[in-house]
Amino acid sequence: MTPIAxxxxxxxxxxxxxxxxxxALPAMxxxxxxxxxxxxxxxxxxxxxAPDTPIVTTMAPRPTTTTEATTAxxxxxxxxxxxxxxxxxxxxxxxxxALVWEEVHSGxxxxxxxxxxxxxxxxxxxxxxxxxxxxxxxxWLVDGDDPExxxxxxxxxxxxxxxGLLGLAFAPDFPADPRxxxxxxxxxxxxxxxxFQIASGGRTVQKGTARTVLGIDQPASNxxxxxxxxxxxxxxxxGMGDGGGADDRFGNGQDPHTLLGAMLRIDxxxxxxxxxxxxxxxxxxxxxxxxxxxxxxxxxxWRWSFDGADLWIGDVGQNEVEEVDVLRGAPARGGVxxxxxxxxxxxxxxxxxxxxxxxxxxxxxxxxxxxxxITGGSVYRGAEIPALDGHYFFADFCSGIVRSIAPDGVVHDxxxxxxxxxxxxxxxxxxxxxxxxxxxxxxIMRLRRG
Numbered sequence: 028m029t030p031i032a033x034x035x036x037x038x039x040x041x042x043x044x045x046x047x048x049x050x051a052l053p054a055m056x057x058x059x060x061x062x063x064x065x066x067x068x069x070x071x072x073x074x075x076x077a078p079d080t081p082i083v084t085t086m087a088p089r090p091t092t093t094t095e096a097t098t099a100x101x102x103x104x105x106x107x108x109x110x111x112x113x114x115x116x117x118x119x120x121x122x123x124x125a126l127v128w129e130e131v132h133s134g135x136x137x138x139x140x141x142x143x144x145x146x147x148x149x150x151x152x153x154x155x156x157x158x159x160x161x162x163x164x165x166x167w168l169v170d171g172d173d174p175e176x177x178x179x180x181x182x183x184x185x186x187x188x189x190x191g192l193l194g195l196a197f198a199p200d201f202p203a204d205p206r207x208x209x210x211x212x213x214x215x216x217x218x219x220x221x222x223f224q225i226a227s228g229g230r231t232v233q234k235g236t237a238r239t240v241l242g243i244d245q246p247a248s249n250x251x252x253x254x255x256x257x258x259x260x261x262x263x264x265x266g267m268g269d270g271g272g273a274d275d276r277f278g279n280g281q282d283p284h285t286l287l288g289a290m291l292r293i294d295x296x297x298x299x300x301x302x303x304x305x306x307x308x309x310x311x312x313x314x315x316x317x318x319x320x321x322x323x324x325x326x327x328x329w330r331w332s333f334d335g336a337d338l339w340i341g342d343v344g345q346n347e348v349e350e351v352d353v354l355r356g357a358p359a360r361g362g363v364x365x366x367x368x369x370x371x372x373x374x375x376x377x378x379x380x381x382x383x384x385x386x387x388x389x390x391x392x393x394x395x396x397x398x399x400x401i402t403g404g405s406v407y408r409g410a411e412i413p414a415l416d417g418h419y420f421f422a423d424f425c426s427g428i429v430r431s432i433a434p435d436g437v438v439h440d441x442x443x444x445x446x447x448x449x450x451x452x453x454x455x456x457x458x459x460x461x462x463x464x465x466x467x468x469x470x471i472m473r474l475r476r477g
Contacts, residue, residue: 193253341403
């Protein structure tokens with residue numbers, strides 16, 4: 028893909044403390060145009076495409092019932108802007124640091140996530156082994172020069188555009204609990220969270236052990252989210268887009284009764300009820316919303332990650348704004364409203380926007396003069412580049428800009444030194460905390476000192 032030329036930066040930085048009584052989790056976004064790279068369908072992370080003919084939006088049976096949502100037609104009001112500070116990213120090196128992207132593997136179909144394969148007793152893989160999520164429907168174990176198939180779900184997965192195999196999470200006490208969970212779009216177009224058992228030794232997933240944990244119908248083919256991860260609380264977190272199309276046409280962003288447009292949190296521990304339990308401190312356990320919902324107001328949380336108890340999310344923008352959001356101490360911050368579709372990033376979208384106090388705003392934004400689709404993002408915790416400890420890295424899928432947010436909030440632009448690197452579909456870290464990216468052209472790259 029030919030990169031979009033990026034111009035002078037304008038990055039909005041909103042203090043978490045400035046959001047009054049709310050705390051930080053993301054507001055969401057997605058880009059409207061269909062992107063095509065080398066004749067392939069558009070990547071799930073990157074863009075919004077025109078929706079398929081809608082299917083009926085229903086939700087999988089849940090452990091408890093919920094009440095109906097009330098709806099109101101929003102009016103567009105010129106906003107009092109949230110408290111933000113706009114600063115350009117610094118171009119000064121961090122202690123004169125030079126960085127490079129090193130290719131470590133290639134030849135995958137369309138990789139959308141990479142992570143360290145958890146080590147432990149009884150696992151016959153090396154400590155630096157990786158697992159790669161390939162969007163057409165395969166998980167790969169990379170342990171040496173020749174990747175091997177860990178799990179093949181191509182017969183179950185609908186692949187194309189933003190659909191496919193999208194996410195992976197190992198049980199938090201793996202390998203004592205030898206389970207992994209995947210997020211994929213099935214042949215009907217619905218999101219499906221499925222559990223599998225891993226055989227002794229760790230190199231074989233027992234496909235016959237598949238157990239569907241959760242299914243969520245999707246009214247369109249885009250905005251599927253797809254990232255899943257276990258939080259520091261031991262619960263499984265699931266990022267769901269607003270159902271697709273554009274402009275939140277299905278009305279999910281501000282509706283806590285739907286599992287779309289929300290960050291979900293469920294209990295899939297071995298002693299949880301079947302198919303899953305509800306954490307007792309989820310905000311709608313007592314009613315007022317779906318009990319699985321942890322936060323509302325999302326549009327398409329394509330890639331997000333935990334750094335300790337902090338949750339970082341790269342949210343793909345619609346018309347104007349790409350954004351990074353952070354929820355400090357995430358497990359204690361249930362019930363926040365991340366703004367969509369009232370707000371797109373820190374700009375009024377559908378309104379009313381006269382009172383920003385109920386919403387949580389992004390910590391960093393950039394406009395579509397610099398890119399079109401944010402790819403978040405991981406915090407660097409490796410030992411090879413200690414000057415970057417605590418930096419959260421993100422990129423733009425289209426323009427290839429690469430930036431990091433330092434622990435002091437300063438935004439550093441690395442594009443001239445390591446990029447631009449187009450087609451970044453995801454970031455990930457290995458077991459040592461070193462940083463990787465996956466590229467739509469099939470490569471896996473590692474960040475190294477130059």
